[in-house]
Amino acid sequence: MPDRPLSPTPSSPMLLTRRGVLGLGLGAVAAAVLASCTPAPQWVTPTGAAVSGTEKNRGGTGRVTTVDLTAAPTTLDLAGTSAATWAFGGIPAPVIRLTAGDTLKATVRNQLDADTSVHWHGLALRNDMDGVPPVTQAPIAPGGQFAYEFVTPHPGTYWFHPHVGPQLDHGLYGALIIDDPDEKVTWDDEWVLILDDWLDGVTATPDQVLTDLSKGMGGMGGMGDMFMRMGNRLMGATSDLLGGDAGDVYYPHYLINGKPPADPAQFTGTPGNVVRIRLINAGSDTAFRFAMGGHTLTITHTDGFPVEPVEVDSILLGMGERYDVQVTLGDGVFPVVAEAEGKRDRAFALVRTGSGTAPMSDVEVSELDSRQVGTAQNLTATAEVALSRATPDRLIDVSLTGGMAAYDWGIDGRQFDMTDPLRDVHAISKGERVQLRIRNDTKMWHPFHLHGHTYQHEGGGPRKDTSTILPGRTLTVEFDADNPGLWIAHCHNIYHAESGMTTVFGYRS
Ligand SMILES: [Cu+2]
Incomplete structure (x- = not known):
């Protein structure tokens, strides 16, 4: 069954040139998007009956969680370095939490000087709430707002970020945790760890990086195996685990929950307790190899869905991936490390369950070197979430x-x-x-x-x-x-x- 590109016909133009959007008020833009999408009868449209009907069939609990998110300029303190950036009221934004089947009502206000949106990463939600301008909605213009409202279909670890340009590489992100009313796994404590590569307001803005990268390599080829920074580019970052080139953007900082190694995030716990750690890679050009010194990690979920538990020493997370792990806490002070894979730098945090001296951020963590690096290739879906056997249509x-x-x-x-x-x-x-x-x-x-x-x-x-x-x-x-x-x-x-x-x-x- 060939999958054939659609050529837009004169009667079904997508009218959304940037100038067209800027020239219209918000209501007019929304109308223009809908009008420009409706004349293409071969496709389900985000605001059409097929989408609202699917949402109706989801049913849900009827319970509603209401949140307000304001995208606004702010300053991030990186151990004494002030970085001007954009965020949703904190880096990361406060965790949004509800139970599967509940409805999330999120009003997003835009106090930036640029269009924005919010995408609920990983959720199989109704299409018109997916937050991808101009495909599923008009962008939220400066000074404007948008009311997202949808039933949360599946439990798990998700996150949210804009889907406009490279805005994700500002501080515009947060965790969305959806609890399972039929949870099979038990734990004593829970930590959400968001890993990020950071440059905004320090070396460049994301838009500047995109402009630089878009120029291509020009005369910069032939650098051989040199590992070096050239402006906003990082040359020579390689990783066997990633099959070669690990990433191309130079980041001066790597963060766990908005904190650099010089001012690390700290987690406290009780020896012997089981902690569920929800790991989210919010980076834009960096895979992280995650480990906790002196501990093994039991992977229980990835991208929100349960897997047969696997014990590993470390986990490799690409951008956008999530892993839930369980850890039985030892007694003392332990390093939590997320190596920027191939980039010779790391994010770092501390776990305290007892007395002891805090390790330095460059401490050697043997779990990182092990061959027991967890990836999706090691994992099997649990029976209840495996797809039924079927021949592809x-x-x-x-x-x-x-x-x-x-x-x-x-x-x-x-x-x-x-x-x-x-x-x-x-x-x-x-x-x-x-x-x-x-x-x-x-x-x-x-x-x-x-x-x-x-x-x-x-x-x-x-x-x-x-x-x-x-x-x-x-x-x-x-x-x-x-x-x-x-x-x-x-x-x-x-x-x-x-x-x-x-x-x-x-x-x-
Ligand atoms: Cu890519």
């Missing part, structure tokens, strides 16, 4: 393409155009079992992220929404097309996504 092949030299990251050789998002749509239909084969034809790893669905890795692997794909490899996954709408999929290296490594999966109407 549709096969879709996508290839990740492009490279650093021209900075032309794309999918199937084409760079996505956010002003013309329906140019390249992969068609699917409600009720289908879809097999998706993602081939990495580039020389670099990519964390591939699909919106609105949690697929399962082939061979009984984990349910996930964000997966690391090494250079030259193909990842095969399957999902049930049960959430109608227009859903983007993209690399979660935000600079790759903005360069064009993005596509759309559209439900036929």
